[in-house]
Each structure stands twice: as structure tokens, then as C-alpha cells.
Amino acid sequence: MRKKILVTGATGFIGSQLVIKLASTGDDITILVRKSSDLRPLESVLNNITVLYGDLANRGAIGEAMKGVDQVYHSAGLTYMGDKKNALLYRINVEGTQNILDAALEAGVKRVVHVSSITAVGIAKNRVPVDESVRWNFDEINLEYARTKHLAEIAVAEAVKKGLDCVIVNPAFVFGAGDINFNAGRIIKDVYNRRLPFYPLGGICVVDVDIVADTIMAAMDHGRTGERYILGGENVTYKQLADTISRITGAPKVRLPLPFGIAKILKSVLDRKKNKNKISKLFNLSMFRVASEFLFYNSEKARRELNMSVAPHEESVRKAFEWYRDRNLLN
Template sequence: MKKVLVTGANGFLGSWVTRALVAEGHDVYALVRAKSDLSELEGVNCKYIHGDVTDIHSLLEAVKGMDTVFHLAGVIAYKKSQRAQMEKVNVEGTANVIAVCREHHVRRLVYLSSVVAIGAGYTQDQILNEESSYNIADLDLGYFQTKHQAEILVREACKKNEIDAVILNPSTIYGRGDAKKGSRKMQIKVAQGRLKFYTSGGVNVVAAEDVVAGILSAWKKGRTGERYILAGENILIKDLFAMIAQEAGVKPPQHQLPGQLLHTVGAIGDLMEKMGFKGPLSRENAYTATMYHWFDSGKAQRELDFKPRPAREAIHNSVQWMKDHGLVRK
């Protein structure tokens, strides 16, 4: 039994990881802010420590005596106005976690990065892996950049032998409860039969259960300083929406939005936001929706015994949860 701390424990993936660690019999501590919504952790037998990754003093106290820190706390956002918050939480927060793990000689840091830290493809033949060079720096997309920068900090600390860490890069996670995420409004609309359009890009779908299994396996046998992509099936956004609609028993979106139109609307959205109004979407949304986020998880399959299930199964679980909670008609 290990004494472990989970940052971001009350988030979607954090709660899945916390549950799994408790189920394995570990002494699990959840780092949460004083006014955090803890509904995701209802019924989970973990202990709470109040703190914040942006407050190094609270972290110093929280990490004391821990065998392992699972660092999942982060901010996902696609607006320029949220860039400073992402810099503070995703980059500075990770730097704080590294410093405290070094200070307390924590045996292992398990860092949850994202496939966005690796990059994205502009065409369908670009399938990225752990060795792919970060190819979208010129776009300066806030979420992608801050996760990329944070991951560099972890890798550099490992190279200097300051900490022992392993890095996980999950793709788009589907499963029970994912509809609660702010980034899933579009998918809920699809499941309700209310979305008429789809975009030209592609996405990689991975099941929550498989990501959790990959995280626990990486903790136990992942190589120090290595990144592992936890990804499932590469599919077009058109096909993703069709799967969601089919599982929900509604008509899928029929019309593809032209990429150029999407980018124009995104630019207008950024301008509106600058003027203090709420835009329909941002430039970052437009790029994210039209790129191909396709990845190869071969390394994790070889080294971590990672076995991703088909996208359909993960999407079925996601939509079934929506049905069970009244978001979609049964």
C-alpha cells in the first residue's frame, strides 16, 4: 500500500484515477481547493487536503510523506482571455509540483500531459507518436502551448535527475460522466439531435477505463522521463458525431462546415471578445476543430500492456450515462 496524492482529483479523469487507486488499496489523498465541487468524488474513500498547485506553500505541506504524486490538475480553455490562467495553472503549477517533489524526495511523479503537447496534423496522413516534433508552435494555441511547456519542465527535471517522473499523453477521453465536462457541450447537442453541422477534422477516441489502466501501469513500470501516448481509435469528426447520434437514436449532423468559414468566424469571435462581447467561437476553436488529432499508441501497447477498446464502446458508455441522467431521451 502506497501513500499517494492526486492533484485535480475532483475533475473527470482525476476522479476515475482516485477511485482506481482506492480500489487497489492505497492511502489516497485528494488535493482540492477550499471551495471545490467534490461531487465527482462522492462515495470515494479518500482523504482531502486543501491546497492549490499555484500555491507552493500549500503544496509543500500536502506532498510531505507521499510516495507518489499524480499530477492531473490543469485548465483546458480555448480563449485568449484564459491564456494567463492556463500559464499559471498548467505551467507554473507544474513547476511548483516538480519543485516540491524534488524537495520532499518523492519516489515518483506521474504527470498527466495531453496529446496536444505533441502537436496535431494538418492532413489525414499525419499520425503522430512520442517522437513527433511539435509542429504547431507558430499557431500559438494557448492550451497546446501551455501543456507542451509544462511537459518540457518535467522532462528536463528528469534529465537532471532531480525527480523520477513518467509522462502520459491521453487523447480525447470518452466514458461515463464525460458529459459533465465543459468541453462536451457540442457532443451533448449531437446526442440530442440538435446539431446540424460537423467540421472537417479528426479526433482520437480513447475510453476512460483504458486511460486509467494505462496510468496505473505507467506508474508501476513506465520508464523515467518517457512519454506514453494513451490513445485509441483515429476517426473523423463526422464519424464521431455519427456514432454519438446512432447511440442516442437521433439523426446525425448532415452538413460539413467549410474550414475557411470556421476560421473567419473564429477571427470575428476573437475580435468580439477583445471588445468585451461573447463571440460564437475563437480562432483556437477553429484550428482545433479542423486539424487531425490522430495518434499512435504503439509504445504504450508494447511497454505498458495498454489495450485500447474500440471507439464505439467508449462512446456507448458516454451516451448511456447521458441517457441515465436525463440529458438524452432513452
């Protein structure tokens, strides 16, 4: 039976790849986007979907969009590593999610998949990958983005208690084709352009965007109500990731390790120099603080229950690089 599906965050990296896949299913796909949203990532499927305009803060627009909807993929959110947008992070990630959940309950939506983040899961201590059961400990870093994603999951848990059928997915560090806004792909661009002379001492869990989108759809079909699923792949240090990028792009290796304590001093020096823009935008202290930890995850639950596939991180990085290169986006 043809389903009516609503997707938020459809112009983002994960959201756009999800919508492209959904558009080929034969279901009725509607996306809720802001008037200012860039629809270029969806240009190949715009004739096959319905576009509605509205903001996560606009309860009326959300309520209208929910009418007659069977399933909702809520992938909208603000990703920002810093402390200058705390109020906006809360408004979008927490209050916006609450508005989606309330509207879904009121409209009688059959199921919601909430696309969260690994920052709502926790940090791996001693490099031991953590799973969905770990206690949230990102408060040790004092990162507002992580706090808002954690609070959004608390809101989901409350909605489930009220009767909403909702599943949570937590994508890791996502690479692949289609990252027009240079989310994870920023590190590829900066290593390629020699703007990242050093690497942080932590590590990250890398996953391909195609795998993430496929598994989000599997979560809608097979995920258990109220459960969360980490969508990850290989756990690599930033040194390993930088070496992979150098090997694929032909750029020189990034050879300088940079502990966070020294990074704080270096950042204050660079901020006073006129040529500070020659250093990667990734080098802000909030982001570097996170990158000094090990965000290593065990995705066995998603593999077991959602049949999530796996791929080497090198394959995902190569796909992203080739996509950027073919579109002349690396300069």
C-alpha cells in the first residue's frame, strides 16, 4: 500500500540521500523545508516529491504537514560546534524536535524515526567502543550541540511513553557522495589543500552515507519502538583518517600531532595573525576538544536488527573525494 511519508531536514547531507532513496519506492514523499533552503541536493527527484515550506518553530506549519501522514523521518537539526549559537541550537534541536513529536502524536502518525547523533550516545574511554547502553557523558566536554541532541532523545522517550511509535538512529561520522555543505567532507578538502598541518589525538567512527540512509529506512521498517541504533563503521584515529585522505587525494601526509593543551595556545596565537584563514576552519577549540576524544562505537545492534552493511572507511572517503573532484568543489 502506498504510504504518505514526511521528511524534515531533507536538504541536509543525510536527509537528501534519504529522500533520493525514498523517492524511488513509489511512496508519496513530502519534505518540509524552510523558504531559504537550497534544494540543489534534491534536483534529481524534485518532480517526484512534494515540497512544503515551514520552520520547526512554526507549529501550525508542522501540523498542516502532518495531516494524513503515515511515517515521519525527522532528520532536521543544527550541527554547530561552538558556544555562539546556544539559543539557536536549543530552539532547533530540542524545541523543534518537541514540536515534531507533538504534531505526530496529534496527527496519529504511525511511526517516527528520529535521526539523532553519536554525541547523544557518549564518549569511548580507553578507546573501547561503546554501544547504545552507555551513560551519556558528553557533559564532560560542555558542548551545547551534544547537550541539545541528548535532550531531544529525552523528549523522544517521553513521547514514546505517551504512545508515539518512535525509533532513534545515531549516525557516526558520515562520508560519501553528495556532501555539498562539506560536513565530514571538510577534512578531505582541507587535507587536499594543505590547510590542516596537524591532527588531533582522538579518533572517530566513520560510516558511508549510503549505508546510513539505507539503515534509516530499515529502522522505519524493523526498528524496535523506543530503541536507539548506532549507525557506524570503522573506528579510526584522526591520524589514520588523515593518512587515508592523503593516500587517496595525493596530498602530503599530515605529520604533526597536536595535543589539546598545545592547541589552545596555538589557536590564540593564530587568531592574532593576518593569515589565520590559511588554517582549516575545523581548527576551532570546541571542535578540536571533541576531536581529542575517542568517539569509537559498536554498531553490532544495527547490524543484527537492521541488517546494516559495512564498508571500509577508505571506500567512503574515496567516493566523497571523487564526487567533489568531479564537480570542481575542492578549490
